[in-house]
Amino acid sequence: MAHAPYTPEEYKKNVNKIWKTTAILSIVTIVEVAVAVGLHLPYHYLAAFVSIVSIIKAVYIMGVFMHLGHETKGFQFAVLFPFVFLIWGFVAFSLEGSSYKGMREAINMIWMNL
Amino acid sequence: MSTHTEHELREIANQEGSPFNASYGKLLMWFFLISDTFTFAAFLMGYASSRFANTDTWPVPADVFDTIPVPALDSLLSAIGLNTHHMPLVFVTIMTSLLIASSVTMVRAVQEGIQMNKDGVVKWLIPTIIFGAMFLGCQYYEWTHLMHEGMTITANPFSNLGDFKDTGVMGPTAFAMFFFAITGFHGLHVLVGVGLNIWLMIVTMNGRFEKVGHYEMVEKVGLYWHFVDLVWVYVFLSYYLL
Numbered sequence: 001m002a003h004a005p006y007t008p009e010e011y012k013k014n015v016n017k018i019w020k021t022t023a024i025l026s027i028v029t030i031v032e033v034a035v036a037v038g039l040h041l042p043y044h045y046l047a048a049f050v051s052i053v054s055i056i057k058a059v060y061i062m063g064v065f066m067h068l069g070h071e072t073k074g075f076q077f078a079v080l081f082p083f084v085f086l087i088w089g090f091v092a093f094s095l096e097g098s099s100y101k102g103m104r105e106a107i108n109m110i111w112m113n114l
Numbered sequence: 115m116s117t118h119t120e121h122e123l124r125e126i127a128n129q130e131g132s133p134f135n136a137s138y139g140k141l142l143m144w145f146f147l148i149s150d151t152f153t154f155a156a157f158l159m160g161y162a163s164s165r166f167a168n169t170d171t172w173p174v175p176a177d178v179f180d181t182i183p184v185p186a187l188d189s190l191l192s193a194i195g196l197n198t199h200h201m202p203l204v205f206v207t208i209m210t211s212l213l214i215a216s217s218v219t220m221v222r223a224v225q226e227g228i229q230m231n232k233d234g235v236v237k238w239l240i241p242t243i244i245f246g247a248m249f250l251g252c253q254y255y256e257w258t259h260l261m262h263e264g265m266t267i268t269a270n271p272f273s274n275l276g277d278f279k280d281t282g283v284m285g286p287t288a289f290a291m292f293f294f295a296i297t298g299f300h301g302l303h304v305l306v307g308v309g310l311n312i313w314l315m316i317v318t319m320n321g322r323f324e325k326v327g328h329y330e331m332v333e334k335v336g337l338y339w340h341f342v343d344l345v346w347v348y349v350f351l352s353y354y355l356l
Contacts, residue, residue: 003228014225022218029210036355037176037202047356054351058344065221066340067333075134075144082148086155090352093159097166104167 021064028057143334147341150303154345157296158352164288165356171286173272175354176202183259184252203354209252210350213304216245217343220311224336227329232318235332239315242339246308253301257294265290296349303342310335 006014032053036046063069068076100107132138165172180202182188191198219241226234264271264278271278273285314335323329 005229006225011225011229015222018218018221018225022214025214026211029207029214032355033203033207050351050355054347057347061217061340061344061347065217066337071136072134075136078134079144079148082152086151089155089159090162093163094166097163098169100163101167101169 017064021060025057025060028053137330139330139334140337143337147337150341151345154296154299154349157292157299158348161288161292161296161352164286164292168286168288171273171275173270173274173285173289178272179203179206179256179354181205181259183255205252205256206350206354209249209256210346212245212249212252213343213346216242216249217340219245220336220339224329224333227323227332230324230329232321232324235318235323235329236315239311239318243308243311243315246304246311246339250301250304250308253297253304257297260293265293267291267294293353296353300342300345300349303345307335307339307342310338 032050035041036050041049062079068079133141180200182191182198182201182205184205188198191201219238223235223238223242226238267290268287270285270287270290272289273281273283275281275283275285278284314332317323318329318332323331
């Protein structure tokens with residue numbers, strides 16, 4: 001069912017929450033790009049930092065902008081749980097690529113001999 | 115049983131017994147978005163395996179994407195005295211800000227919809243559409259600039275070991291192919307989203323939601339638009355920063 005209109009206090013509070021979240025997201029993005037380009041971190045630290053920052057951004061966008069924070073716990077779980085598989089998939093395929101890099105010569109030799 | 119209008123009866127049926135007490139329309143939109151997430155994730159997984167299989171030659175994105183392809187903006191920044199040939203990832207950060215800004219204006223439109231404020235909804239949908247269209251324009255300039263430099267789906271002149279114009283050797287094709295495929299697929303979603311927002315604005319102005327009694331459609335299109343924004347955050351992360 002559609003939401004009933006907010007009272008004036010609720011309305012002001014909700015609008016302020018949006019502007020506050022926008023400020024947080026903007027600062028987080030600027031920091032993220034500045035660190036990624038400015039500091040020359042070793043690759044694994046860069047990957048971890050950027051991944052964690054992006055999860056923070058996703059939490060704010062999904063929780064506040066998409067109102068997922070207002071839904072029931074069961075629904076939040078139903079939406080968020082599949083991401084576990086996606087994260088696993090991304091990591092698994094990254095490792096797969098790395099391993100292929102090391103074995104490329106051997107694999108191609110075997111493949112061509114078939 | 116007290117008398118209900120047909121519309122109210124439908125609303126009651128929509129609510130009663132629905133999973134998680136959410137309206138069916140919203141549920142459908144959420145589950146569609148999850149399925150679309152899997153499609154984008156599949157692209158990113160393919161990208162991940164190619165990217166890590168080619169770490170020797172994979173170009174550094176900060177070096178490839180370091181200009182401002184929009185001529186007007188380029189001239190403006192040069193006029194202030196900035197060196198527009200070495201601005202790593204500045205343009206793509208501008209694009210990210212455009213999309214986040216359009217998400218913010220979309221949320222305000224949804225909030226005005228909850229207040230049943232027709233003019234407020236239209237007022238906030240207009241910047242959403244404009245920012246979305248600006249993002250598409252930026253993506254167009256980025257694409258044409260890269261194609262000018264010789265990057266196509268099958269040819270990539272950029273490489274960690276030196277660009278084609280310096281070494282005469284092309285870089286890994288996967289870089290170019292995934293760039294155009296992923297940003298193109300995402301751009302298609304943005305285009306559809308801009309179209310949806312234009313439709314939404316028109317039907318709002320025609321008074322459709324005052325007749326129906328609620329502005330839930332604004333919320334559903336809003337969910338789609340935030341999804342497009344979120345996907346861009348992750349494409350930006352995976353492609354440009356990792």
